[in-house]
Amino acid sequence: MKKIELSIRPYRVEAVIAELCREGVPGVTATEVRELRRGVSEHIAYRGVEQEIDLLPRMKLEIVLHDDLVERIVARLLDPAPGARANRDEISILPVVAAVRIRTGEIDEAAL
Secondary structure, three states: OEEEEEEEOHHHHHHHHHHHHHOOOOOOEEEEEEEEOOOOOEEEEEOOEEEEEOEEEEEEEEEEEOHHHHHHHHHHHHOOOOOOOOOOOEEEEEEOOOOEOOOOOOEHHHHO
């Protein structure tokens, strides 16, 4: 089993989740997070005062999959939409030692 973690911009969440559903991913956990990158910030005007924002909004998506699905899902996530620009989205793949579904008591592969 593997865990895929994606850090993406908020406007891409719906498209990515739709793509994951088309691929048959059973579930996704989404969390709103903030990202700090040195030298990267946004300038906004709030009530006439310009401010610099260092903590940029991101969404963290987490998916736990069987090993045989990981390559296919990552390939679909790497395939950019037509006309897409380079971005700062990130994908991490981590091993999962064990999984337990609390409600049913299923363990490991059966819990997915």
